[in-house]
Amino acid sequence: xxxxxxxxxxxxxxxxxxxxxxxxNEVVAVDSLNLSVKKGEVFGFVGPNGAGKTTxxxxxxxxxEPTGGSGKVAGFDIVREVIKIREATGVxxxxxxxxxxxxxxxxxxxxxxxxDIDEKTREKRIVDLLELVGLSRAIDQRTGGFSTxxxxxxxxxxALINEPGVLFLDEPTSGIDPLGAQMMRDLIKKxxxxxxxxxxLSSHSMAxxxxxxxxxxxxxxxxxxxxxxVEELRDKVREKVxxxxxxxxxxxxxxxxxEGLKRLKCVRSVEPVNGHVxxxxxxxxxxxxxxxxxxxxxxxxRFEEERMDLQRVFLKLxxxxx
Amino acid sequence: MKRNIENVxxxxxxxxxxxxxxxxxxxxxxxxxxALLVNGYQAGQNISGMPRMGDFGGLSPLTMGFMSFxxxxxxxxxxxxxxLGFDAIVKERKSGSLNVLLTHPVxxxxxxxxxxxxxxxxxxxxxxxxxxxxxxxxxxxxGITISAEFIGRIIVFIILAFxxxxxxxxxxxxxxxxxxxxxxxxxxxIVVWLVLGLLLSTIAYTAAGIITGEQKMFEVSSDxxxxxxxxxxRDKIAQNIMSISPSIHFIELVxxxxxxxxxxxxxxxxxxxxxxxxxxxxxxxxTFGYWLEQNWVNLIVLMVIPVILxxxxxxxxxxxxxxx
Ligand SMILES: Nc1ncnc2c1ncn2[C@@H]1O[C@H](COP(=O)(O)OP(=O)(O)O)[C@@H](O)[C@H]1O
Ligand SMILES: [Mg+2]
Numbered sequence: 277x278x279x280x281x282x283x284x285x286x287x288x289x290x291x292x293x294x295x296x297x298x299x300x301n302e303v304v305a306v307d308s309l310n311l312s313v314k315k316g317e318v319f320g321f322v323g324p325n326g327a328g329k330t331t332x333x334x335x336x337x338x339x340x341e342p343t344g345g346s347g348k349v350a351g352f353d354i355v356r357e358v359i360k361i362r363e364a365t366g367v368x369x370x371x372x373x374x375x376x377x378x379x380x381x382x383x384x385x386x387x388x389x390x391x392d393i394d395e396k397t398r399e400k401r402i403v404d405l406l407e408l409v410g411l412s413r414a415i416d417q418r419t420g421g422f423s424t425x426x427x428x429x430x431x432x433x434x435a436l437i438n439e440p441g442v443l444f445l446d447e448p449t450s451g452i453d454p455l456g457a458q459m460m461r462d463l464i465k466k467x468x469x470x471x472x473x474x475x476x477l478s479s480h481s482m483a484x485x486x487x488x489x490x491x492x493x494x495x496x497x498x499x500x501x502x503x504x505x506v507e508e509l510r511d512k513v514r515e516k517v518x519x520x521x522x523x524x525x526x527x528x529x530x531x532x533x534x535e536g537l538k539r540l541k542c543v544r545s546v547e548p549v550n551g552h553v554x555x556x557x558x559x560x561x562x563x564x565x566x567x568x569x570x571x572x573x574x575x576x577x578r579f580e581e582e583r584m585d586l587q588r589v590f591l592k593l594x595x596x597x598x
Numbered sequence: 599m600k601r602n603i604e605n606v607x608x609x610x611x612x613x614x615x616x617x618x619x620x621x622x623x624x625x626x627x628x629x630x631x632x633a634l635l636v637n638g639y640q641a642g643q644n645i646s647g648m649p650r651m652g653d654f655g656g657l658s659p660l661t662m663g664f665m666s667f668x669x670x671x672x673x674x675x676x677x678x679x680x681x682l683g684f685d686a687i688v689k690e691r692k693s694g695s696l697n698v699l700l701t702h703p704v705x706x707x708x709x710x711x712x713x714x715x716x717x718x719x720x721x722x723x724x725x726x727x728x729x730x731x732x733x734x735x736x737x738x739x740x741g742i743t744i745s746a747e748f749i750g751r752i753i754v755f756i757i758l759a760f761x762x763x764x765x766x767x768x769x770x771x772x773x774x775x776x777x778x779x780x781x782x783x784x785x786x787x788i789v790v791w792l793v794l795g796l797l798l799s800t801i802a803y804t805a806a807g808i809i810t811g812e813q814k815m816f817e818v819s820s821d822x823x824x825x826x827x828x829x830x831x832r833d834k835i836a837q838n839i840m841s842i843s844p845s846i847h848f849i850e851l852v853x854x855x856x857x858x859x860x861x862x863x864x865x866x867x868x869x870x871x872x873x874x875x876x877x878x879x880x881x882x883x884x885t886f887g888y889w890l891e892q893n894w895v896n897l898i899v900l901m902v903i904p905v906i907l908x909x910x911x912x913x914x915x916x917x918x919x920x921x922x
Contacts, residue, residue, distance in 0.1 A: 339700055339701070359703045359705070362701060362702060362703040362704075363703045365701075367698075367701035369694075369697045369701055371694040371697060372694050372697055372698050373694025373696075373697060373698060374693075374695055374698065375612075375616075376693070377616070377619065386612055387698075387699075387702055389608045390605050390608055390702045390703055390704055391702075391703065392601065431698070434698060438702075
């Protein structure tokens with residue numbers, strides 16, 4: 277079913293993908309989005325509510341027609357080859373609902389019948405998938421009685437019914453408890469590692485995408501602000517807002533150190549924090565600072581970068597671009 | 599292509615099964631069945647007691663039996679159809695299950711087509727069983743035997759009843775694509791049902807009265823030709839207004855042209871027992887062909903109404919952004 281897509285080729289690709297809503301097209305939900313996701317990658321799409329994550333996903337699976345631009349998923353055009361895309365992908369939408377008068381097994385059976393899967397394979401796959409997502413014991417229970425966490429995991433099983441090469445997961449952990457969320461993240465990691473599934477997931481938690489994603493795209497108000505690995509995103513923010521260091525110096529009073537460093541051009545700000553010095557500097561200022569401290573006769577006992585919390589990185593990015 | 603048709607079938611099958619396991623559907627179906635069965639029993643009794651009862655207003659007990667069938671059908675049958683369809687779309691949209699369904703390889707038109715087919719099959723089954731059973735009771739109790747030709751007419755009756763109920767099914771499905779809540783869809787359907795079933799004749803006569811300037815019902819004397827004329831004009835307008843209701847066409851098809859109220863109450867009225875007029879589908883004094891000839895307009899209207907409503911729900915479903 278999948279077109280041949282070799283490693284390193286983009287399995288998801290958009291060119292200036294745009295969606296506008298409203299009578300006069302006045303609401304820009306997705307604004308000239310250029311994205312590419314490689315085969316086997318776990319890609320995280322992060323952004324605040326209303327950023328355009330769901331709209332993007334809907335366009336990628338042919339539920340919404342783009343106002344402009346184009347896109348391909350698994351080699352198929354997102355406008356003209358919708359059914360082929362749906363055959364090659366699995367989707368956990370948000371919000372997601374099931375037939376609550378039916379059991380988990382009956383629900384999955386219904387979805388499975390929409391594909392060419394023979395009965396024996398189908399029944400086995402249903403059992404296997406529910407085991408995979410930890411719902412073996414609930415296989416013959418109605419989904420109506422499922423907790424939010426169970427529903428999310430069931431949603432994952434449902435998305436996997438056709439053994440897709442690409443998974444779209446819209447906020448797979450939203451609304452569930454921390455334990456359930458962790459379970460979900462572990463499952464996603466496992467799927468990626470063991471089955472080589474490409475995952476495109478959205479989230480509003482940077483910590484979450486940091487944990488499970490190879491690459492991250494930050495979206496706000498329909499615009500893609502930055503794409504890259506976690507490290508690349510950090511660098512980007514470092515460039516913009518500087519690097520924060522914690523510095524501890526022997527043989528010199530804190531106040532002296534602060535006064536000395538204030539004079540340096542590469543130091544943006546410096547202040548005392550419980551007995552040590554916290555400074556914000558330009559990129560590549562480390563050497564200069566170390567030399568300055570030595571010149572003043574101090575001995576550095578600690579000089580480390582305070583790793584910026586990713587959530588901050590994320591907020592900073594959004595703030596910067598706005 | 600083959601897959602497309604298969605998927606319509608998968609959805610139709612599920613829709614059918616859903617109503618098959620729905621308690622609320624059984625409830626209304628039960629009421630409908632009981633009413634029809636009781637009616638069948640009574641009609642059977644009347645028919646077997648025919649000699650004692652004699653003719654009543656020129657109507658044979660058999661025709662009267664079918665008349666009450668038809669009127670029960672028009673009240674309860676339509677309600678049953680509404681219950682079958684009122685949350686078909688809105689429930690699925692609201693629960694988010696449509697969201698999930700459409701991520702699988704199905705087009706919207708397949709979803710709506712499948713759902714409509716599933717419900718129509720269920721409706722057909724309901725009509726067939728309900729009418730078949732009550733007719734069986736009627737014939738069994740009365741002890742009369744019927745010809746193959748008459749069985750043919752019963753089958754035509756079943757088809758008419760199906761078309762009639764389909765109008766209401768299509769109406770409630772159409773409303774369920776427009777509304778945001780199941781309860782709204784039900785209420786709107788019930789309102790239409792009440793208006794068409796109970797209030798329409800009052801509304802129609804009042805409106806016709808206002809139009810013709812002839813307000814009072816009983817101020818007619820057969821000696822005054824102008825008042826008769828006005829009355830007839832008023833009847834005609836009222837009938838036209840009432841023809842928006844599928845019930846009117848259905849009942850006319852089954853029991854013959856409706857005599858307007860006036861002819862029954864006209865003081866010293868003309869007996870108006872015109873045996874030359876066919877009294878509906880089951881009047882065996884006339885051939886089936888003659889019935890068709892007399893009633894083709896009604897028949898076409900009864901077929902066109904559900905088609906229009908089905909198309910409406912189809913288009914509404916296709917046009918909306920139905921995902922959440
Ligand atoms: N069907 C719609 N009609 C009008 N506006 C919409 C529709 N769907 C989404 N939007 C708007 O598009 C923007 C992006 O929404 P969405 O993609 O759902 O964001 P996210 O999933 O990132 O929270 C929001 O401003 C939202 O109000
Ligand atoms: Mg969203």
